[in-house]
Amino acid sequence: MDPASNAPLSALPELLLPAGSFESALAAIEGGADALYFGFADFSARKQARNLDRLEYRRLLRHAGERGVKLYAALNTVLLERELEQVAGLLVFLSRFPPDAIIVQDWGLARLARERFPALVLHASTQMAVRTPQAARLAARLGIRRVVLPRESSLADLRRFTDEVPELEFEVFVHGALCYSFSGLCLASGLLVGRSGNRGECAQVCRSRYEWEASSGMPAYPFSCRDLNLTRRLEALARAGAASFKVEGRMKAPEYGFAVARLYRGILDRLKGAIVSDEELAARAAAADLAFARSPTEAWFSARGGEKLIDPVFPGHRGVHAGKILALRGGSIVADI
Numbered sequence: 086m087d088p089a090s091n092a093p094l095s096a097l098p099e100l101l102l103p104a105g106s107f108e109s110a111l112a113a114i115e116g117g118a119d120a121l122y123f124g125f126a127d128f129s130a131r132k133q134a135r136n137l138d139r140l141e142y143r144r145l146l147r148h149a150g151e152r153g154v155k156l157y158a159a160l161n162t163v164l165l166e167r168e169l170e171q172v173a174g175l176l177v178f179l180s181r182f183p184p185d186a187i188i189v190q191d192w193g194l195a196r197l198a199r200e201r202f203p204a205l206v207l208h209a210s211t212q213m214a215v216r217t218p219q220a221a222r223l224a225a226r227l228g229i230r231r232v233v234l235p236r237e238s239s240l241a242d243l244r245r246f247t248d249e250v251p252e253l254e255f256e257v258f259v260h261g262a263l264c265y266s267f268s269g270l271c272l273a274s275g276l277l278v279g280r281s282g283n284r285g286e287c288a289q290v291c292r293s294r295y296e297w298e299a300s301s302g303m304p305a306y307p308f309s310c311r312d313l314n315l316t317r318r319l320e321a322l323a324r325a326g327a328a329s330f331k332v333e334g335r336m337k338a339p340e341y342g343f344a345v346a347r348l349y350r351g352i353l354d355r356l357k358g359a360i361v362s363d364e365e366l367a368a369r370a371a372a373a374d375l376a377f378a379r380s381p382t383e384a385w386f387s388a389r390g391g392e393k394l395i396d397p398v399f400p401g402h403r404g405v406h407a408g409k410i411l412a413l414r415g416g417s418i419v420a421d422i
Contacts (some may be wrong), residue, residue, distance in 0.1 A: 100117065102332050128350065195228070218245060248326075262314075311381060
């Protein structure tokens with residue numbers, strides 16, 4: 086834990102987990118999530134995730150409500166004018182079966198929802214790129230209640246937002262994949278392969294291996310970001326006024342949501358005064374790494390330019406350390422485990 090202060094916390098931020106499928110939603114709830122964010126097949130920044138259909142959403146709405154878990158529906162892509170009728174139909178459905186909030190990227194969609202469906206609660210997606218208190222106040226005038234801060238926000242940035250715009254809630258990413266582009270507003274996938282990240286179709290070209298001339302000295306994965314891990318910084322973020330701790334991962338398996346929720350739930354329970362041993366937290370951290378882990382970074386938490394952002398050697402799941410190979414003997418491996 087971050088030894089920010091010994092004074093008791095008056096309230097803790099919610100623990101917000103991804104629900105890329107109905108099964109992932111159930112796993113995250115079992116792991117201890119306070120809230121879930123999910124998408125439908127359309128207008129979701131993760132169109133390649135399993136996502137939910139409308140029947141699954143209504144089942145999840147009932148299940149989550151019985152357990153006191155909040156649901157946030159992500160309609161977080163840029164819209165085309167020809168899609169307005171379709172998105173309006175989805176808003177009609179959500180107004181009949183309302184989640185706790187909808188997450189929007191498109192400023193026009195925010196205005197449409199506020200004017201036509203005023204009962205729906207609005208959160209500004211990180212891709213809305215609310216990077217200053219002035220922008221946050223503009224969002225508030227549009228009826229936004231919470232801003233998901235860009236991943237490149239620091240602890241000092243959070244303090245500035247909560248001090249200068251106290252009427253809004255602020256949500257911060259604490260775990261999971263980082264985007265090479267500021268606020269996730271990347272054009273590379275759309276320009277190179279015709280799949281726009283701002284339309285939910287990112288091909289993750291940043292994770293690709295690049296070949297260079299032998300003399301260039303360039304790494305194989307020059308754009309592949311490490312994964313965010315702020316397990317040691319939750320107390321400082323809570324004291325700075327964060328309303329919600331967000332975990333990335335709608336493309337990941339249910340095991341990931343369960344394990345990461347368990348890890349962060351344990352840390353938050355300890356901050357609340359519960360007895361959670363170091364050994365227990367270490368076991369939960371190992372389980373989370375086993376489910377999925379890239380090399381970790383605290384990114385922009387305290388470093389203005391970012392801290393150890395790129396892993397130039399390996400772009401995906403590293404697994405966990407199992408031992409060290411000492412020798413190869415014939416068809417056998419000698420290892421120290």
